[in-house]
Each structure stands twice: as structure tokens, then as C-alpha cells.
Amino acid sequence: MxxxxxxxxxxxxxxxxxxxxxxxxxxxxxxxxxxxxxxxxxxxxxxxxxxxxxxxxxxxxxxxxxxxxxxxxxxxxxxxxxxxxxxxxxxxxxxxVNENEAVRVAVPVHFLNQEKSPAGKTAGLVISHNLTEVTVSCLPKDLPEFIELDLANLKAGDIIHLSDLKLPKGVDVPELGLGKEHDVAVVTVAQIQEEVDPTVEGAEGGEASDEEKK
Structure with missing residues (x-):
């Protein structure tokens, strides 16, 4: 409500x-x-x-x-x-505001069910919320308090864009009308890249022989 x-x-x-x-x-x-x-x-x-x-x-x-x-x-x-x-x-x-004229307002995004998703249950993944609010355009009577984004099916490698958001009736995202390059990522899932310690890597290779040192 x-x-x-x-x-x-x-x-x-x-x-x-x-x-x-x-x-x-x-x-x-x-x-x-x-x-x-x-x-x-x-x-x-x-x-x-x-x-x-x-x-x-x-x-x-x-x-x-x-x-x-x-x-x-x-x-x-x-x-x-x-x-x-x-x-x-x-x-x-x-x-x-004029009740008969559209307004542009930045509204928060609510992320749902992330912990229940395949990505949320998988170790070694980073889930990034790249946008936490979205600017929408609509009549004042249609202005939502927030936009819900259900992440229940989120998995490794997924990218959720602005165009994937489910908007209430009468509400749109003006930025999407500016071209495909403005359809930015709202949520991304990436694999954690493990850093290799070069000193450990060298130790695994063993000490060079006297012949190799010449």
C-alpha cells in the first residue's frame, strides 16, 4: 500500500x-x-x-x-x-506537480529472493547491484514507491538489464528510448577470479639447476 x-x-x-x-x-x-x-x-x-x-x-x-x-x-x-x-x-x-502531466522520479529498486537463487547459493560468485534506483516517467497517480526485481532464478553469468524490469502499468524508463547503449545492467553475476601468488608458483617449479643458472 x-x-x-x-x-x-x-x-x-x-x-x-x-x-x-x-x-x-x-x-x-x-x-x-x-x-x-x-x-x-x-x-x-x-x-x-x-x-x-x-x-x-x-x-x-x-x-x-x-x-x-x-x-x-x-x-x-x-x-x-x-x-x-x-x-x-x-x-x-x-x-x-500537475496531476495531468508526467513526472520523472528516481525510485528505489527492491531486490527479492537473491539468497534463494542458484547464484546466491553458489560459492565463488559475486552478485553486483549496479543500480539501486531507476528514473521512471509516469503520471503522478501511477508513481510507484519502488520497483521490484525478483532474482529467484539468477544464475552464474546472468546479466539483468533495464529493459528486463517489470514496470507497473503506465510507467516507463525514459533512458531506454535513447538507444540500446542506454540499456545498462542492473544486476550482474561474475565468477571470483583467484589471484595466483607468483612466489608460490615459483616454489612449485623447484629450484633451478646449476646448469640452468649459467
């Missing part, structure tokens, strides 16, 4: 670094909302509300109901700035 994310914000008039610092000290995140043919609007959101939302994986890839000064609108999180090491959001950008 899709998670319905909601945020409440208020508009802000004073902008600038000093004003943003004061907002953060007061427990707010300075942000801006733009798009859908309307003027950009500077807003502020409670930092605790952002932390609560970010506990869900889908928070950054779902349509959010953002209420600003009592007026609700549908938005996507398009950009954010976090503190380098503190659990602190510094700034956020929200983009308004």
Missing part, C-alpha cells in the same frame, strides 16, 4: 543566510516550492516533520501533499542539502 506523505509549511518573507540560520536554530527547515506555472514561494517546514517523513524510503520519491498557509498542493522533493555529519536538513526544494 502506498504511503501518503503530508507536510505543513508556512510562507516566509525574509530570506538570506542570516534568516536561514535563525530558522534552523528555531527548529525549521528553509525551503522553496516552485513549478506548475506559479511563482516560486519561500517557505519553512518544521525540522521534526522532515525527520519523521524521512524514516520512510518513499519520502524522497513520492508525491507529497504540502499545505502552505492552509492551501494544499501536490509536490515532489527535487533537491535537498544535509549537514555533512549531523542529522540536520539544511534546505529543501519542492516542485509542484
Amino acid at each position: 502506498a504511503t501518503n506523505h503530508k507536510l505543513t509549511a508556512t510562507s516566509r518573507k525574509i530570506e538570506g543566510k542570516g534568516a536561514s540560520r535563525r530558522l534552523r536554530t528555531a527548529g525549521y527547515v528553509p525551503a522553496i516550492v516552485y513549478g506548475a506555472g506559479a511563482e516560486p514561494q519561500a517557505i519553512q517546514v518544521l525540522h521534526n516533520d522532515i525527520l519523521l517523513g524521512s524514516r520512510f524510503e518513499s519520502f524522497y520519491s513520492s508525491v507529497i501533499e504540502l499545505t502552505v498557509d492552509g492551501k494544499a498542493q501536490k509536490v515532489l522533493i527535487k533537491d535537498w542539502q544535509k549537514h555533512p555529519f549531523k542529522q540536520l536538513m539544511l534546505h529543501m526544494d519542492f516542485q509542484r
